[in-house]
Amino acid sequence: MEFEDYYKALGVEPTADKKDIKVAYRKLARKYHPDVSDHKDAEEKFKEVTEAYEVLYDDKKRAEYDEVRQYGGNDGGFRPPPGWRPEANPQEEFSANSDFSDFFASMFGQAGQNSDFSSRRQQTRKGRDIETDLPIFLEDTLSDESKAISYTIPQYSADGRVSEITKTLNVKIPAGVEAGERIRLKGQGEPAGPNGVAGDLYLRIRLVPHPLFDVEGHNLIITVPLAPWEAALGCKLVMPTLDGKITMSIPANSQTGQRLRVRGKGLVKKLPADSGRGDLYAVLKVTMPTNTNDDINKIWLELANKAAFDARAEWSDK
Secondary structure, three states: OOOOOHHHOOOOOOOOOOOHHHHHHHHHHHHHHHOOOOOOOOHHHHHHHHHHHHOOOHHHHHHHHHHHHHEOOOOOEEOOOOOOOOOHHHHHHOOOHHHHHHHHHHHHHOOOOOOOOOOOOOOEOOOEEEEEEEEHHHHHOOOOOEEEEEEEEEOOOOOEEEEEEEEEEEEOOOOOOOOEEEEEEEOOOOOOOOOEEEOOOOEEEEOOOOOOEEEEEOOEEEEEOHHHHHHHHOOEEEEEOOOOEEEEEEOOOOOOOOEEEOOOOOOOOOEEEEEEEOOOOEEEOOOOOOOOOHHHHHHHHHHHHHHHOOOHHHHOOO
16 A cells, blocks of 8 residues: 655655645646646646645644554555554545545545545445545636546446446536535446446545635735835736736735735635636735845845835834
8 A cells, every 4th residue: 555755756855834835835836837837747746745734734644643643554555554544444444534544545546436534335226326526726717628537446246246447537627616616416426236237436526726816705806916116116027817917006005915806816606696717816925136236236225215104103102
């Protein structure tokens, strides 16, 4: 059983805080995002770093991961922790819908089958329903998209023998899908037997974290770095959105934390009563240049003397 080292995937230490994890993820996500990367394994690499980020950035999942990480061998194999009973009924220990179950199924390379740890089949008149995550890029929520999905189900022969097959479907994902939403595909789950009625397949939408945009309801948030002179004098800059680049005007004397709204560049609002799209909010962040020399420092000093600006004036009354 292969163990995934999520810290290694992101290139961070096990002691890294959430800020370090987010910075590392965004750097790698930009590098491997399938829309912009020419890396031959871009899609797989992007999935790998996204999975690592989603586990390590979530406090609960990270604690669970760290608890079993000590059993990952140096050779990349996995040694189950003491007391771990593969023969036990998985529903006795883990809920089929729990994050814990999904997390471990993903970590042990078993995700996408039944959202639990076994391939036991329930021989009832109707086959067992299957529920699995369907990762969706934010860009894909803007319009109806068809996605190819593959999953494993049992196959029953006429003489009662059972084998496993991989089933592939093209599924149309409606615009405006939201994280956690479930899509039901009737009759695409496990069969009950040679002549049984198949269960259903439920696809649980999981929005893949974007390297640039954060989600806030139907709105998107993007951090816009500005040079000090751009913030002071104002400027026009080219800014990415989910469906292309736009030109944005930055007003003079802009401040870090200031939010500028771009209407209609957020996510699709699915309900008819809320037709249209949310907004994109640009959060400004004044960023200092990292290179300097005596001439540059001289200019900064002249500016400090001429501006006569006290950034902490409000402290004087405290």
